[in-house]
Amino acid sequence: xxxxxxxxxxxxxxxxxxxxxxxxxxxxxxxxxxxxxxxxxxxxxxxxxxxxxxxxxxxxxxxxxxxxxxxxxxxxxxxxxxxxxx
Amino acid sequence: xxxxxxxxxxxxxxxxxxxxxxxxxxxxxxxxxxxxxxxxxxxxxxxxxxxxxxxxxxxxxxxxxxxxxxxxxxxxxxxxxxxxxxxxxxxxxxxxxxxxxxxxxxxxxxxxxxxxxxxxxxxxxxxxxxxxxxxxxxxxxxxxx
Numbered sequence: 001x002x003x004x005x006x007x008x009x010x011x012x013x014x015x016x017x018x019x020x021x022x023x024x025x026x027x028x029x030x031x032x033x034x035x036x037x038x039x040x041x042x043x044x045x046x047x048x049x050x051x052x053x054x055x056x057x058x059x060x061x062x063x064x065x066x067x068x069x070x071x072x073x074x075x076x077x078x079x080x081x082x083x084x085x086x
Numbered sequence: 087x088x089x090x091x092x093x094x095x096x097x098x099x100x101x102x103x104x105x106x107x108x109x110x111x112x113x114x115x116x117x118x119x120x121x122x123x124x125x126x127x128x129x130x131x132x133x134x135x136x137x138x139x140x141x142x143x144x145x146x147x148x149x150x151x152x153x154x155x156x157x158x159x160x161x162x163x164x165x166x167x168x169x170x171x172x173x174x175x176x177x178x179x180x181x182x183x184x185x186x187x188x189x190x191x192x193x194x195x196x197x198x199x200x201x202x203x204x205x206x207x208x209x210x211x212x213x214x215x216x217x218x219x220x221x222x223x224x225x226x227x228x229x230x231x
Contacts, residue, residue, distance in 0.1 A: 049177040059171045066165030069138065076155040 003068040009082040017080055090115050136163055136213045136230035144225040163209055163230070170205045173197055 009017040046053035217228035
């Protein structure tokens with residue numbers, strides 16, 4: 001299943017961690033024009049390195065889908081970090 | 087009488103299916119392996135495939151001046167599977183370079199030998215994996231769940 005959102009709380013310059021929630025749908029909408037723009041280049045690049053472009057895209061898609069459920073949590077008094085992909 | 091079989095006979099009696107269809111459904115039921123009942127012991131059931139690889143690190147207060155620290159990482163096994171597939175699309179020239187670099191670092195790993203089929207076996211064995219490291223100040227646990 002495709003991940004739906006990314007949640008992170010990372011402190012910047014020793015300040016209190018700022019919670020960040022990014023829905024992937026929003027990211028897709030932002031990236032879509034760039035993907036369409038660079039698709040021919042990606043296709044050519046794959047052919048240059050002798051990789052089936054469709055297989056390449058499928059594998060990267062599987063990697064992205066595999067991220068669902070990833071959780072990194074660091075409970076450190078100095079730098080508490082929390083990253084979750086749901 | 088088996089619940090499914092009774093349901094098929096009821097459907098036949100209600101005229102929803104004909105005798106031929108009922109016979110085929112019953113034959114299909116008989117081919118199905120028996121489902122484990124609630125009373126079965128957990129030992130007889132095969133263990134579920136692991137879903138996540140967990141790494142838990144606990145550093146005690148004495149080691150860190152600011153208090154105890156804890157690291158909790160949960161990596162989906164699906165990501166490992168996809169990672170191996172990713173390795174399979176690395177161009178042959180790059181794969182050779184990676185193999186050479188690994189060899190130089192003392193890691194005897196051949197990327198050509200890593201195949202998704204082999205990985206399934208590794209993942210299945212991972213369900214019993216537990217690595218416990220108890221240091222004076224730190225505890226590290228690696229396991230699958």
